[in-house]
Amino acid sequence: MIIFNNVHKAFGDRQVLSGFSLEVPEGETMVIIGYSGTGKSVAIKHIVGLLVPDEGKVTVDGQHVAALARRELYALRAQIGYVFQFSALFDSLSVFENVAMGVRKQGHLTPAELDARVHEALELVDLPDAADQLPVELSGGMRKRVGIARAIALRPKYLLYDEPTTGLDPVTSAVIDELMLRMQKQLGVTGIVITHDMRSAYTVGTRIAMLYEGRVQQVGTVDEIRHSTDPIVRQFIEGRATAMPAGPFA
Numbered sequence: 001m002i003i004f005n006n007v008h009k010a011f012g013d014r015q016v017l018s019g020f021s022l023e024v025p026e027g028e029t030m031v032i033i034g035y036s037g038t039g040k041s042v043a044i045k046h047i048v049g050l051l052v053p054d055e056g057k058v059t060v061d062g063q064h065v066a067a068l069a070r071r072e073l074y075a076l077r078a079q080i081g082y083v084f085q086f087s088a089l090f091d092s093l094s095v096f097e098n099v100a101m102g103v104r105k106q107g108h109l110t111p112a113e114l115d116a117r118v119h120e121a122l123e124l125v126d127l128p129d130a131a132d133q134l135p136v137e138l139s140g141g142m143r144k145r146v147g148i149a150r151a152i153a154l155r156p157k158y159l160l161y162d163e164p165t166t167g168l169d170p171v172t173s174a175v176i177d178e179l180m181l182r183m184q185k186q187l188g189v190t191g192i193v194i195t196h197d198m199r200s201a202y203t204v205g206t207r208i209a210m211l212y213e214g215r216v217q218q219v220g221t222v223d224e225i226r227h228s229t230d231p232i233v234r235q236f237i238e239g240r241a242t243a244m245p246a247g248p249f250a
Helices: 040-045 070-077 095-106 111-124 140-152 170-187 198-204 222-226 231-237
Strands: 002-011 014-024 029-033 055-060 080-083 158-162 190-194 207-212 215-221
Touching: 002 040, 014 029, 014 040, 014 055, 014 215, 029 040, 029 198, 040 158, 040 190, 080 140, 095 111, 095 140, 111 140, 111 170, 140 170, 170 190, 170 198, 190 198, 198 222, 207 222, 207 231, 215 222, 215 231, 222 231
Parallel strands: 029 190, 029 207, 080 158, 158 190
Antiparallel strands: 002 014, 002 055, 207 215
């Protein structure tokens, strides 16, 4: 289980999280929605120790992330796959090498086992023949799928998706949604998905939480959010123009 408990985070004078609290039980896919600049990506970076709260704490399976020693933090990160917003692939490396990178760093597999692990991950994202290609040869949707393959090659317990459908056409976005559902069903991973895309949120989420002004405005099942009477939630999910917090943080 992942627990955010009264997390506060500021960058200079810009207060991003202001008492953010949320629980993500095992087996769930939690979708976090909210306006640009409200701190969604900032929040999930605390899970892997990329950021440390100014106040409050984040725990993963009972471990206080900010208090972990370096070796313990690396062990925790080995259980968490992170799918970056723009895939974050290395253009000079083949698809195989991009997917193999995290697993190779762990140093637990023989070359034959590593080869099998990478091809298994590519098979799961429907790219069985892409291993020798370079990222520049791939479409945007294929790059996203390679990013997912790299994350699942670690065989993680948790998968964090940062805006997985950003910049994709509706058909390709639906393919990515189907892959996220597949990861949950076939691999049993617990997921957190950051998105602005309500169609995607309704498709992949077990529950949805809206982040607003640094804290959770509402959290509930897909149906509860879809039929929310909270005016702030309704404005967002209906895409109606409204005053919103501005800032550089997603």
